[in-house]
Amino acid sequence: MATTDAHDPREWAxxxxxxAQNCYRWYRVWVQPDLFNDWVVWTAWGRLGSAQYRQRLYPVADCESATALVQHIIARKIRRGYRSHPSF
Known part of the structure; x- marks a missing residue:
């Protein structure tokens, strides 16, 4: 399992x-409730230094499911070469 920020296992950047590959990327994932108090996992990504980015949200059943999904996403990103970075 991937290690995340000690403050909150539901948030990572x-x-x-x-x-050599001209690859300068950032990725962020976090959990928050929506307007109806349902849980949503947000992801956002883009090129470092660019104002443009993309984002996607994943509705989940509860906070535990959200935490599990975040941990899965973090592990996948670390396998693909991403390194932890202070939130930006």
Whole structure:
């Protein structure tokens, strides 16, 4: 299982920098309730230094499911070369 920020296991930010491949990416995932108090996992990603980015949200049944999904996403990103970065 991936390790995350000690403050909240439901939030993570990472970067992947590979100059040889012209790869300068950032990724962020976090959990928050929506307007109806349902849980949502948000993901956002883009190129470092760019104002443009994309985001996606995943509705989940409860907070435990949200935490499990976040941990799964973090593990996948770390396998793909992302490293933890302070939230931005």
């Amino acid at each position: 990472g970067t992947r920098v590979v100059p």
